[in-house]
Amino acid sequence: MNDVIDKTVLISGASSGIGEATVRELAGRGARLFIGARRTGRLEALAAELGANVAWHVLDVTDAASFAAFVDAAEARFGRVDVLINNAGVMPLSPLAALKQDEWTRMIDVNVHGVLNGIAAVLPRFIARKAGHVVNVASIAAHFVMPSAAVYCATKYAVWAITEGLRQEHDDIRTTIISPGVVATELGNDITDPAIASALTTWRQKSLTPDAIARAIRYALEQPDGVDINEVIVRPTAAG
Ligand code: NDP
Numbered sequence: 001m002n003d004v005i006d007k008t009v010l011i012s013g014a015s016s017g018i019g020e021a022t023v024r025e026l027a028g029r030g031a032r033l034f035i036g037a038r039r040t041g042r043l044e045a046l047a048a049e050l051g052a053n054v055a056w057h058v059l060d061v062t063d064a065a066s067f068a069a070f071v072d073a074a075e076a077r078f079g080r081v082d083v084l085i086n087n088a089g090v091m092p093l094s095p096l097a098a099l100k101q102d103e104w105t106r107m108i109d110v111n112v113h114g115v116l117n118g119i120a121a122v123l124p125r126f127i128a129r130k131a132g133h134v135v136n137v138a139s140i141a142a143h144f145v146m147p148s149a150a151v152y153c154a155t156k157y158a159v160w161a162i163t164e165g166l167r168q169e170h171d172d173i174r175t176t177i178i179s180p181g182v183v184a185t186e187l188g189n190d191i192t193d194p195a196i197a198s199a200l201t202t203w204r205q206k207s208l209t210p211d212a213i214a215r216a217i218r219y220a221l222e223q224p225d226g227v228d229i230n231e232v233i234v235r236p237t238a239a240g
Protein backbone atom coordinates (compact mmCIF):
# COMPACT_ATOMS: atom_id res chain seq x y z
CA MET A 1 0.00 0.00 0.00
CA ASN A 2 1.20 3.52 -0.86
CA ASP A 3 2.14 5.63 2.12
CA VAL A 4 1.45 8.87 0.24
CA ILE A 5 -2.06 9.79 -0.88
CA ASP A 6 -1.41 11.87 -4.03
CA LYS A 7 -4.93 13.25 -4.23
CA THR A 8 -6.88 16.47 -3.75
CA VAL A 9 -9.52 15.71 -1.13
CA LEU A 10 -12.45 18.00 -0.31
CA ILE A 11 -14.04 17.63 3.13
CA SER A 12 -17.28 19.21 4.34
CA GLY A 13 -17.80 19.72 8.06
CA ALA A 14 -14.06 19.96 8.68
CA SER A 15 -14.32 22.41 11.58
CA SER A 16 -14.75 19.73 14.28
CA GLY A 17 -15.11 16.06 15.15
CA ILE A 18 -14.73 13.42 12.44
CA GLY A 19 -14.08 15.99 9.71
CA GLU A 20 -11.25 17.65 11.60
CA ALA A 21 -9.73 14.27 12.53
CA THR A 22 -9.87 13.21 8.87
CA VAL A 23 -8.07 16.37 7.81
CA ARG A 24 -5.31 15.59 10.30
CA GLU A 25 -5.09 11.93 9.24
CA LEU A 26 -4.93 12.66 5.49
CA ALA A 27 -2.58 15.64 5.87
CA GLY A 28 -0.20 13.23 7.56
CA ARG A 29 -0.29 11.10 4.38
CA GLY A 30 0.53 13.94 2.01
CA ALA A 31 -2.94 14.54 0.56
CA ARG A 32 -3.89 18.03 -0.63
CA LEU A 33 -6.89 19.03 1.45
CA PHE A 34 -9.58 21.61 0.76
CA ILE A 35 -11.72 22.01 3.85
CA GLY A 36 -15.10 23.63 4.36
CA ALA A 37 -17.64 24.53 7.06
CA ARG A 38 -19.39 27.62 8.39
CA ARG A 39 -17.09 28.26 11.39
CA THR A 40 -14.25 29.63 9.29
CA GLY A 41 -12.12 30.63 12.28
CA ARG A 42 -11.65 26.96 13.11
CA LEU A 43 -10.80 26.11 9.49
CA GLU A 44 -8.28 28.91 9.31
CA ALA A 45 -6.55 27.73 12.50
CA LEU A 46 -6.44 24.12 11.28
CA ALA A 47 -5.00 25.09 7.90
CA ALA A 48 -2.42 27.36 9.54
CA GLU A 49 -1.37 24.50 11.82
CA LEU A 50 -1.08 21.87 9.07
CA GLY A 51 0.65 23.87 6.31
CA ALA A 52 0.35 24.70 2.61
CA ASN A 53 -1.29 21.43 1.58
CA VAL A 54 -4.40 22.40 3.57
CA ALA A 55 -6.59 25.26 2.28
CA TRP A 56 -9.99 26.37 3.52
CA HIS A 57 -13.14 28.02 2.18
CA VAL A 58 -16.47 28.87 3.76
CA LEU A 59 -19.12 26.24 2.97
CA ASP A 60 -22.80 25.94 3.78
CA VAL A 61 -23.73 22.52 2.42
CA THR A 62 -27.44 23.40 2.37
CA ASP A 63 -26.77 26.00 -0.34
CA ALA A 64 -26.02 24.48 -3.77
CA ALA A 65 -24.31 27.70 -4.92
CA SER A 66 -22.05 27.66 -1.85
CA PHE A 67 -21.04 24.06 -2.59
CA ALA A 68 -20.39 24.85 -6.26
CA ALA A 69 -18.20 27.82 -5.25
CA PHE A 70 -16.35 25.60 -2.77
CA VAL A 71 -15.50 23.02 -5.45
CA ASP A 72 -14.51 25.74 -7.95
CA ALA A 73 -12.20 27.27 -5.34
CA ALA A 74 -10.63 23.86 -4.62
CA GLU A 75 -9.92 23.34 -8.31
CA ALA A 76 -8.46 26.84 -8.60
CA ARG A 77 -6.22 26.21 -5.57
CA PHE A 78 -4.99 22.70 -6.31
CA GLY A 79 -5.71 22.22 -10.04
CA ARG A 80 -7.97 19.20 -9.64
CA VAL A 81 -10.54 17.48 -7.44
CA ASP A 82 -10.12 13.76 -6.80
CA VAL A 83 -12.21 12.98 -3.72
CA LEU A 84 -15.23 14.55 -2.01
CA ILE A 85 -15.94 13.56 1.58
CA ASN A 86 -19.52 14.56 2.45
CA ASN A 87 -19.10 14.59 6.23
CA ALA A 88 -21.15 17.59 7.45
CA GLY A 89 -24.14 16.55 9.54
CA VAL A 90 -26.44 17.56 12.39
CA MET A 91 -28.39 15.47 14.92
CA PRO A 92 -30.98 17.39 16.96
CA LEU A 93 -32.84 14.30 18.16
CA SER A 94 -36.40 14.37 19.48
CA PRO A 95 -39.50 12.15 19.47
CA LEU A 96 -41.84 12.78 16.55
CA ALA A 97 -44.64 13.80 18.94
CA ALA A 98 -42.60 16.82 20.01
CA LEU A 99 -43.26 18.21 16.51
CA LYS A 100 -39.92 19.97 16.27
CA GLN A 101 -40.48 20.61 12.60
CA ASP A 102 -37.71 23.20 12.30
CA GLU A 103 -35.24 20.59 13.52
CA TRP A 104 -36.61 17.98 11.10
CA THR A 105 -36.10 20.46 8.26
CA ARG A 106 -32.56 21.30 9.39
CA MET A 107 -31.59 17.61 9.51
CA ILE A 108 -33.01 16.98 6.04
CA ASP A 109 -31.35 20.13 4.67
CA VAL A 110 -27.88 19.42 6.04
CA ASN A 111 -27.76 15.63 6.02
CA VAL A 112 -29.58 14.94 2.74
CA HIS A 113 -29.63 18.10 0.60
CA GLY A 114 -26.06 18.76 1.76
CA VAL A 115 -24.89 15.42 0.38
CA LEU A 116 -26.82 15.91 -2.87
CA ASN A 117 -25.42 19.43 -3.28
CA GLY A 118 -21.91 18.01 -2.87
CA ILE A 119 -22.53 15.27 -5.42
CA ALA A 120 -23.98 17.81 -7.87
CA ALA A 121 -20.90 20.00 -7.49
CA VAL A 122 -18.38 17.26 -8.34
CA LEU A 123 -20.25 14.77 -10.52
CA PRO A 124 -19.91 16.53 -13.91
CA ARG A 125 -16.14 16.77 -13.33
CA PHE A 126 -15.86 13.12 -12.29
CA ILE A 127 -17.91 11.99 -15.30
CA ALA A 128 -15.76 14.07 -17.67
CA ARG A 129 -12.53 12.64 -16.20
CA LYS A 130 -13.94 9.13 -15.87
CA ALA A 131 -12.58 9.11 -12.30
CA GLY A 132 -13.39 10.34 -8.82
CA HIS A 133 -14.35 9.17 -5.38
CA VAL A 134 -17.34 10.21 -3.25
CA VAL A 135 -17.15 9.28 0.44
CA ASN A 136 -20.39 9.86 2.33
CA VAL A 137 -20.45 9.74 6.12
CA ALA A 138 -23.69 7.97 7.02
CA SER A 139 -24.04 6.16 10.35
CA ILE A 140 -25.12 2.92 11.95
CA ALA A 141 -28.37 4.94 11.99
CA ALA A 142 -28.51 4.07 8.27
CA HIS A 143 -29.09 0.44 9.29
CA PHE A 144 -31.66 0.54 12.07
CA VAL A 145 -33.96 3.07 13.71
CA MET A 146 -33.10 4.22 17.22
CA PRO A 147 -35.44 5.72 19.82
CA SER A 148 -36.24 9.42 19.26
CA ALA A 149 -34.18 9.36 16.10
CA ALA A 150 -36.73 8.72 13.34
CA VAL A 151 -35.85 11.76 11.24
CA TYR A 152 -32.09 11.52 11.83
CA CYS A 153 -32.18 7.83 10.87
CA ALA A 154 -34.28 8.67 7.82
CA THR A 155 -31.63 11.12 6.67
CA LYS A 156 -28.90 8.51 7.11
CA TYR A 157 -30.92 5.80 5.31
CA ALA A 158 -31.19 8.38 2.52
CA VAL A 159 -27.42 8.92 2.49
CA TRP A 160 -26.97 5.15 2.23
CA ALA A 161 -29.43 4.91 -0.68
CA ILE A 162 -28.00 7.90 -2.55
CA THR A 163 -24.49 6.50 -2.28
CA GLU A 164 -25.56 3.06 -3.47
CA GLY A 165 -27.45 4.64 -6.37
CA LEU A 166 -24.37 6.63 -7.36
CA ARG A 167 -22.31 3.44 -7.29
CA GLN A 168 -24.76 1.62 -9.54
CA GLU A 169 -24.91 4.45 -12.08
CA HIS A 170 -21.14 4.93 -12.61
CA ASP A 171 -18.46 2.36 -13.36
CA ASP A 172 -15.65 4.93 -13.20
CA ILE A 173 -16.53 6.60 -9.90
CA ARG A 174 -15.72 5.06 -6.55
CA THR A 175 -18.22 5.39 -3.70
CA THR A 176 -17.76 4.73 0.00
CA ILE A 177 -20.28 4.81 2.83
CA ILE A 178 -18.70 5.34 6.24
CA SER A 179 -21.04 4.21 9.01
CA PRO A 180 -19.76 5.09 12.47
CA GLY A 181 -21.22 3.99 15.77
CA VAL A 182 -21.07 6.45 18.64
CA VAL A 183 -18.14 8.86 18.40
CA ALA A 184 -17.26 11.51 20.97
CA THR A 185 -17.72 14.78 19.05
CA GLU A 186 -19.86 17.92 19.20
CA LEU A 187 -22.68 16.14 17.35
CA GLY A 188 -25.91 16.38 19.31
CA ASN A 189 -24.76 19.32 21.43
CA ASP A 190 -27.76 21.15 19.96
CA ILE A 191 -30.33 18.60 21.19
CA THR A 192 -33.12 20.62 22.82
CA ASP A 193 -34.91 17.72 24.56
CA PRO A 194 -33.31 17.42 28.06
CA ALA A 195 -34.01 13.66 28.44
CA ILE A 196 -32.40 12.84 25.11
CA ALA A 197 -29.46 15.14 25.75
CA SER A 198 -28.88 13.24 28.98
CA ALA A 199 -29.23 9.85 27.21
CA LEU A 200 -26.58 10.96 24.70
CA THR A 201 -24.16 11.48 27.58
CA THR A 202 -24.78 7.86 28.62
CA TRP A 203 -24.31 6.51 25.05
CA ARG A 204 -21.04 8.40 24.83
CA GLN A 205 -19.63 6.46 27.77
CA LYS A 206 -18.89 3.76 25.18
CA SER A 207 -17.67 5.80 22.26
CA LEU A 208 -14.90 5.99 19.73
CA THR A 209 -12.61 8.95 19.28
CA PRO A 210 -12.88 10.60 15.85
CA ASP A 211 -9.45 9.39 14.69
CA ALA A 212 -10.89 5.85 14.45
CA ILE A 213 -13.26 7.03 11.72
CA ALA A 214 -10.52 9.04 10.05
CA ARG A 215 -8.41 5.88 9.69
CA ALA A 216 -11.33 4.05 8.05
CA ILE A 217 -11.67 6.90 5.55
CA ARG A 218 -7.94 6.80 4.87
CA TYR A 219 -8.16 3.05 4.23
CA ALA A 220 -10.85 3.60 1.57
CA LEU A 221 -8.81 6.34 -0.11
CA GLU A 222 -5.57 4.36 -0.14
CA GLN A 223 -6.91 1.56 -2.30
CA PRO A 224 -5.84 1.33 -5.95
CA ASP A 225 -8.32 2.76 -8.50
CA GLY A 226 -9.85 -0.62 -9.31
CA VAL A 227 -10.70 -1.36 -5.67
CA ASP A 228 -13.89 0.19 -4.31
CA ILE A 229 -14.50 0.00 -0.56
CA ASN A 230 -18.28 0.44 -0.59
CA GLU A 231 -19.02 0.57 3.13
CA VAL A 232 -17.15 0.52 6.39
CA ILE A 233 -19.00 0.15 9.71
CA VAL A 234 -16.90 1.17 12.73
CA ARG A 235 -18.24 0.70 16.25
CA PRO A 236 -16.67 0.81 19.69
CA THR A 237 -15.90 -2.79 20.63
CA ALA A 238 -17.64 -2.31 23.96
CA ALA A 239 -20.91 -1.32 22.29
CA GLY A 240 -21.78 -5.00 21.76
P1 NDP B 1 -19.53 17.53 14.73
O1 NDP B 1 -20.73 18.26 15.26
O2 NDP B 1 -18.28 17.59 15.50
O3 NDP B 1 -19.24 17.99 13.24
C1 NDP B 1 -20.26 18.31 12.34
C2 NDP B 1 -19.65 19.17 11.23
O4 NDP B 1 -20.71 19.48 10.30
C3 NDP B 1 -19.10 20.48 11.75
O5 NDP B 1 -17.83 20.68 11.18
C4 NDP B 1 -20.07 21.52 11.24
O6 NDP B 1 -19.38 22.70 10.88
C5 NDP B 1 -20.59 20.84 9.98
N1 NDP B 1 -21.84 21.40 9.51
C6 NDP B 1 -23.05 21.40 10.12
N2 NDP B 1 -23.95 22.07 9.38
C7 NDP B 1 -23.28 22.50 8.27
C8 NDP B 1 -23.64 23.25 7.14
N3 NDP B 1 -24.89 23.71 6.95
N4 NDP B 1 -22.70 23.50 6.19
C9 NDP B 1 -21.44 23.05 6.35
N5 NDP B 1 -21.03 22.33 7.40
C10 NDP B 1 -21.94 22.08 8.35
O7 NDP B 1 -20.04 16.03 14.55
P2 NDP B 1 -19.36 14.71 13.94
O8 NDP B 1 -17.95 14.93 13.62
O9 NDP B 1 -19.73 13.61 14.85
O10 NDP B 1 -20.23 14.54 12.62
C11 NDP B 1 -19.67 14.28 11.34
C12 NDP B 1 -20.56 13.31 10.59
O11 NDP B 1 -20.53 12.03 11.26
C13 NDP B 1 -22.05 13.70 10.56
O12 NDP B 1 -22.55 13.46 9.25
C14 NDP B 1 -22.70 12.75 11.56
O13 NDP B 1 -24.06 12.53 11.29
C15 NDP B 1 -21.83 11.51 11.37
N6 NDP B 1 -21.89 10.56 12.48
C16 NDP B 1 -21.46 10.91 13.73
C17 NDP B 1 -21.56 10.00 14.77
C18 NDP B 1 -21.19 10.36 16.17
O14 NDP B 1 -21.51 9.58 17.09
N7 NDP B 1 -20.51 11.49 16.40
C19 NDP B 1 -22.04 8.63 14.54
C20 NDP B 1 -22.43 8.36 13.19
C21 NDP B 1 -22.34 9.29 12.20
P3 NDP B 1 -19.91 24.20 11.08
O15 NDP B 1 -20.89 24.19 12.24
O16 NDP B 1 -18.67 24.97 11.35
O17 NDP B 1 -20.55 24.56 9.77
